[in-house]
Amino acid sequence: MYIAQAYKGLSDSWRYVLGLLVVFVFWQVIGGIPLIAALLVKADSLEVLGSGDMGVMADILGANTLLFYMLLTFAIGLISLFAYVKIVHKQTVTELTTSRRKIDYKRIFFAFAIWALISAAFIFVGIALAPEDYEFNFKVGPFVILAIISILMMPIQTSMEEYYMRGYMMQGLGIIAKNRWLPLMVTSLLFGLMHIFNPEVTKLGYGILIFYIGTGFFLGIITLMDEGLELALGFHAANNIISALLVTADWTAFQTDSLYRDVSDPVLGWDVLVPVFVVYPILLYIFSKKYNWSNWKDRLTGDVPSEEIFLALQNDNSDLQRPS
Structure with missing residues (x-):
């Protein structure tokens, strides 16, 4: 009952509407102030920020410095989200993360490991099949800095997106709609559409949104089926870290000092x-076997119990677990 964990705190509708707005402002507005200040110091103009040209900003600040400031916005957003949930909802981070008694880090690491291996394999196969499309870009100093920033801060970036959306x-x-299918649909579509301003969309067209929206549905399904965010947290972190470390291009959202540079016309x-x-369907099968998922229809589209029923069930379970 992952969604119903909200009942363990204060779950009035207005708290969620206000929370989404407040956290978004901290994430996208206040979180962007350090980047704006850095660009003003270096460029004496905000025209480059208004243009959204990541390549130019990377040239001004340096690829790793730009990446740091971009990821810092997510750190500020995540801190504000946790603070709002704690202060306004009186809900713990654990209850926001999972229906289990404590966060299952083994699940996070398993999802991270399996997707890191698969995504890295895809990248290296692509390089082997079309070596002329890639340029070896390894520079020890910048790559080490990139690795440190990626390992320390990219999980914060991906966690912010997961905690905010899923x-x-x-x-x-x-808990407002009293069902599971609406939040699955809305969060998956919004996750895809929030990437619409990425330079990848400009370069490749709106067809790339199939990948983003499909990924949103995949992450939403594993969250509901597994009754927690752990698998989504691990998967998302692996996806972004491996991408940042192995391949960059002039038309991607993150300009990094990666191992390879894609020089093809995408x-x-x-x-x-x-x-x-x-x-993704193969991964769903693997996860379902490992974690014994069942009752797919109810977990993905079924009703969410009322607060009274949920709390009554919680009390009954607590009574059963007490020693006689």
Whole structure:
């Protein structure tokens, strides 16, 4: 009953509406102030920020410095989200994360490991099949700094997105709508659409949104089926860390000192469809066998109990667990 964990705190609708707005302001507005200040110091103008040209900003600040400031916005957003949940909802981070008694870090590491291996394999296969499309870009100093920033801060970035979308928003929508299918649909679509301003979309077209929205549905499904965010947290962190470390391009959201640089003229191809329609279903099968998932229809589309029923069930379970 992951969504119903919201009942363990103060779950009035207005708290969620206000929370989504407040946290968004801290994340996207206040969180961006350090980046704006750094650009003003270096460029004496905010025109480059208004243009959204990541390549130019990377040239001004340096790729690793720009990456740090971009990830810092997510750190500020995550701190504000945890603080709001604690102060306004009186809910713990554990209850925002999982329906289990404590956060299952083994689940996080398992999802991280399996997707890190798969995504790295995809990248190296792509390089082997079309070596002319890639340029070896390894520089010891910048790469070490990139690795440190990625390992320390990218999990914060991906966690912010997961906690905001598939944590806070999913719980809030679920207890308001009293069902699971609406929060699954809304958060998955919003997750995809929030990438619409990424330079990848400009370069490849709106077809790339199939990948983003498909990934949103995959992450939403594993969250509801597993009754917690742990698998989504691990998967998302692996995806971004491996991408940042191994391959960069002039048309991607993150400009990094990666191991390789993609110098090809990008086209929308099979690499967008295969993860969504082949790899993700295989991962769902693996997770379902490992964690004994069942009752898919009810977990993904069923009703969310009322607060009174949920708390009564919690009390009954507590009584059963007390020694006689």
